[in-house]
Amino acid sequence: MNEATYRSITLFRNWDSSSAVRSRPYAYQFTHEDFAQTEPSLWFPATLSSALTHDSVKSLPKKELLLVHAHHLVHFMGYTTALEVVHVNEAVRCIVAGNLSKYFENEERHVALKLYADEAYHALFSKDIADQVAKHFNLMRTKPTRIEGLNFILEQSPPDLKCLTRFCIGFVSETLITRELLKLSTGALVGPVTNLLQDHLYDEGRHAVFFSECFSQLWRQIPKIERDYVAKMLPKILTAFSQPDIPFLRMVFKTRPALGEEVSAFALANQAVRMVEICKPTLRAIERTDLLDDESYFVHFQSAGLVA
Ligand SMILES: [Fe+2]
Numbered sequence: 001m002n003e004a005t006y007r008s009i010t011l012f013r014n015w016d017s018s019s020a021v022r023s024r025p026y027a028y029q030f031t032h033e034d035f036a037q038t039e040p041s042l043w044f045p046a047t048l049s050s051a052l053t054h055d056s057v058k059s060l061p062k063k064e065l066l067l068v069h070a071h072h073l074v075h076f077m078g079y080t081t082a083l084e085v086v087h088v089n090e091a092v093r094c095i096v097a098g099n100l101s102k103y104f105e106n107e108e109r110h111v112a113l114k115l116y117a118d119e120a121y122h123a124l125f126s127k128d129i130a131d132q133v134a135k136h137f138n139l140m141r142t143k144p145t146r147i148e149g150l151n152f153i154l155e156q157s158p159p160d161l162k163c164l165t166r167f168c169i170g171f172v173s174e175t176l177i178t179r180e181l182l183k184l185s186t187g188a189l190v191g192p193v194t195n196l197l198q199d200h201l202y203d204e205g206r207h208a209v210f211f212s213e214c215f216s217q218l219w220r221q222i223p224k225i226e227r228d229y230v231a232k233m234l235p236k237i238l239t240a241f242s243q244p245d246i247p248f249l250r251m252v253f254k255t256r257p258a259l260g261e262e263v264s265a266f267a268l269a270n271q272a273v274r275m276v277e278i279c280k281p282t283l284r285a286i287e288r289t290d291l292l293d294d295e296s297y298f299v300h301f302q303s304a305g306l307v308a
């Protein structure tokens with residue numbers, strides 16, 4: 001076993017006493033006092049969505065702005081639930097029992113199952129928060145467009161490369177999420193949301209290291225034809241993770257359609273800059289391999305606007 005993989009296994013050594021599912025109290029229930037909080041930023045920080053930084057949105061009446069922020073929280077939590085069970089844990093299944101298992105040692109497959117248990121718990125508490133907040137504010141729900149985009153990428157994947165595609169989605173997701181959660185938890189938030197983010201972040205630091213190392217290990221072993229495929233897929237997946245959810249924004253601003261269009265256009269115009277920002281941790285993990293040293297692979301990333 002190489003040194004890097006050993007590091008990731010060490011990180012999970014005390015999983016039984018340190019993971020959120022094994023050690024944190026279930027503290028995600030909203031009280032009357034929590035629901036009495038009317039400051040919009042306490043429900044979802046504007047830094048996580050370019051729509052919330054738009055001047056016309058910031059100047060909405062406070063009551064309306066509160067609903068916009070709460071709606072973003074519900075949507076993000078719904079997205080997290082789907083992402084964990086539909087994509088991340090399916091990637092883990094490919095490592096443990098799918099056709100990628102041959103690339104990993106038994107100890108790594110063992111660690112992957114700890115991660116699987118973590119993600120199921122994250123899906124559970126994210127769903128719990130989303131359901132309570134949606135019910136309280138009487139908010140409509142939509143299927144997150146990002147999940148649909150990832151499903152589409154999977155549908156296009158050749159059957160024999162399905163697990164490799166799933167792995168690429170899991171790798172991107174797990175290396176991006178820590179940064180997103182960190183951004184989400186920088187300001188003050190309503191109690192149960194703070195608990196959820198802290199508990200989620202606590203686990204995700206380990207997950208990011210594990211998936212980065214799995215990626216390096218897989219990259220070293222897969223044949224050239226699969227390397228070609230991975231180098232083409234990663235920019236597509238990173239782009240899918242950076243796209244603003246336009247149907248969601250239209251729904252949030254459905255009583256102000258002109259503002260909905262303005263905000264959607266603003267989010268789309270900011271997409272390229274946001275993508276470079278949010279993809280940094282994944283690119284750092286990719287740079288630990290020789291992938292970008294290959295000129296034809298580099299071009300895929302360059303054409304997607306990910307590297308200059
Ligand atoms: Fe998670």
Ligand SMILES: [Fe+2]
Nearest residue numbers: 119174204207
């Ligand atoms: Fe994770």
